[in-house]
Amino acid sequence: MKEGIEIMQKKLLKGTLSILAAIILSACTGDSGGMNSSMMMDNEDNPDQGMDQDGMNEMMDHGEVPSLASSEGVNELVIPPLLEKQKGKNYDYEVTAQEGITEFFEGISTETYGYNGDLLGPTLKIEEGESVNVKITNDLNEPTTFHWHGLEVASKIDGGPSDEIQPGESRIITLEADQPAATLWYHPHVHEMTAEQVFRGLSGMLIIDNSINSDLEIPNEYGVNDIPLIFQDRLFDEDKQLDYDNLMNVDGTLGDVSMVNGTINPKMTVTEPIMRFRLLNGSNARNYTFRLSNGDNFTQIASDGSLLDEPVDRKELTLAASERAEILIDFSKLTEEESLSIINEEGVVLLPFDVKDTDSTAGSIKTWTTDEPFLTDEEKEMPVTKNIELFGMMDMVSINGKKFDADRIDLRQEQGVTEVWEIYNKPDMMGGMVHPFHIHGTQFKVISRDGEEVEESEQGFKDSVAVEPGERVKLLVTFPEKGVYVFHCHILEHEDNGMMGQIEVY
Numbered sequence: 001m002k003e004g005i006e007i008m009q010k011k012l013l014k015g016t017l018s019i020l021a022a023i024i025l026s027a028c029t030g031d032s033g034g035m036n037s038s039m040m041m042d043n044e045d046n047p048d049q050g051m052d053q054d055g056m057n058e059m060m061d062h063g064e065v066p067s068l069a070s071s072e073g074v075n076e077l078v079i080p081p082l083l084e085k086q087k088g089k090n091y092d093y094e095v096t097a098q099e100g101i102t103e104f105f106e107g108i109s110t111e112t113y114g115y116n117g118d119l120l121g122p123t124l125k126i127e128e129g130e131s132v133n134v135k136i137t138n139d140l141n142e143p144t145t146f147h148w149h150g151l152e153v154a155s156k157i158d159g160g161p162s163d164e165i166q167p168g169e170s171r172i173i174t175l176e177a178d179q180p181a182a183t184l185w186y187h188p189h190v191h192e193m194t195a196e197q198v199f200r201g202l203s204g205m206l207i208i209d210n211s212i213n214s215d216l217e218i219p220n221e222y223g224v225n226d227i228p229l230i231f232q233d234r235l236f237d238e239d240k241q242l243d244y245d246n247l248m249n250v251d252g253t254l255g256d257v258s259m260v261n262g263t264i265n266p267k268m269t270v271t272e273p274i275m276r277f278r279l280l281n282g283s284n285a286r287n288y289t290f291r292l293s294n295g296d297n298f299t300q301i302a303s304d305g306s307l308l309d310e311p312v313d314r315k316e317l318t319l320a321a322s323e324r325a326e327i328l329i330d331f332s333k334l335t336e337e338e339s340l341s342i343i344n345e346e347g348v349v350l351l352p353f354d355v356k357d358t359d360s361t362a363g364s365i366k367t368w369t370t371d372e373p374f375l376t377d378e379e380k381e382m383p384v385t386k387n388i389e390l391f392g393m394m395d396m397v398s399i400n401g402k403k404f405d406a407d408r409i410d411l412r413q414e415q416g417v418t419e420v421w422e423i424y425n426k427p428d429m430m431g432g433m434v435h436p437f438h439i440h441g442t443q444f445k446v447i448s449r450d451g452e453e454v455e456e457s458e459q460g461f462k463d464s465v466a467v468e469p470g471e472r473v474k475l476l477v478t479f480p481e482k483g484v485y486v487f488h489c490h491i492l493e494h495e496d497n498g499m500m501g502q503i504e505v506y
């Protein structure tokens with residue numbers, strides 16, 4: 001009975017929030033069409049009519065982001081193992097989505113999901129130009145998909161929402177890495193369940209490697225001086241469970257517990273002078289701005305989908321959900337007494353380093369510049385041919401005024417033909433929020449933000465781009481393969497609530 005009441009209360013709360021969102025959104029658009037009629041219907045069975053302005057502001061404030069707790073450096077950082085090649089089978093790699101148990105808190109078993117294990121997944125490394133067969137298996141009790149985020153693959157193996165693998169089902173797919181060296185990742189993309197499955201633990205790294213790493217003397221020894229860092233925030237219930245149904249926030253689930261590679265309170269022992277970190281914001285919704293605790297610069301070398309045109313020294317770096325960056329940190333001049341951590345914009349310690357016996361005479365970070373400009377003059381002047389308008393909040397999110405419909409094709413683009421997309425994040429009455437916009441099946445270039453050429457830190461290929469409220473971002477988009485792909489907001493709850501469309505590449 002108590003449970004029934006709680007569910008009822010939650011439904012009512014959700015109803016109230018939806019009504020408030022509708023008021024704000026319709027006030028903003030001046031549109032009193034469809035939204036109002038559904039609002040009125042919701043109103044009838046909602047007793048809570050007396051919410052005051054403060055309550056409304058509090059509910060609707062996009063900026064309500066809980067602070068993370070600083071790492072106390074108790075646990076050595078877990079580094080996901082490299083996925084090992086199978087021998088004597090008709091496939092090279094095996095990736096199984098499964099249920100597991102993780103001991104985040106001493107003596108407490110938390111139910112989690114993982115690939116080939118209890119939480120997260122092994123790192124899949126593919127050489128550029130290599131083609132590998134991967135056996136994907138769903139051992140969960142619900143459908144899932146295997147999406148290779150950032151990989152330019154045919155739509156039938158992209159693992160989008162139309163590509164469900166049922167419980168107990170296996171499939172062998174061929175992944176071809178026909179693109180530059182990059183830090184990509186894999187995660188589920190099952191319609192209306194992506195946020196929950198990722199929240200419970202399904203994510204893994206996918207690295208494309210090639211000889212440029214050794215040519216440019218970039219640290220490339222996985223687990224030694226080349227380390228993936230998956231940053232996620234999580235919210236646990238009183239029983240220290242990841243009970244998504246109870247914990248979820250329709251506007252993007254945020255937590256107060258920081259984890260890196262699934263490790264809470266991590267520290268990392270560093271023995272190499274120059275370290276390469278592959279940062280992934282694997283959170284459902286949170287944005288991170290990364291800094292070093294001593295205020296020093298670090299060197300950004302890559303964006304989502306390739307190395308940058310040249311390494312860039314940076315004091316800070318912001319990643320929205322699903323974005324990646326590769327950075328180098330020089331530990332060679334640090335003494336054992338000096339501490340260094342990766343912190344966020346609030347000074348919260350995300351990952352403290354324990355620096356041991358690094359070689360202070362070791363070489364410095366090498367630099368490079370590409371001969372060709374990031375964008376040609378011709379590319380910069382191409383007209384916009386696709387317009388995308390991101391709008392809304394909570395479950396009232398849309399792209400070009402529409403919600404996702406698997407039976408509808410929203411856009412069409414010819415295979416191999418480059419077009420300019422303009423992504424506009426239309427603000428709402430409360431200012432709006434950042435929407436990370438992701439396109440499947442392509443690595444694009446960011447041409448400009450509000451007409452201004454982007455900084456060097458964005459001068460590499462990307463598949464996700466953070467768009468600020470009111471901002472217009474132009475992208476140069478080419479699809480190398482045919483098929484139907486989705487594009488969407490990577491706040492996973494927005495995606496699940498229909499902030500997603502489909503493009504047919506013909």
Ligand SMILES: [Cu+2]
Nearest residue numbers: 435489491494
């Ligand atoms: Cu969004």
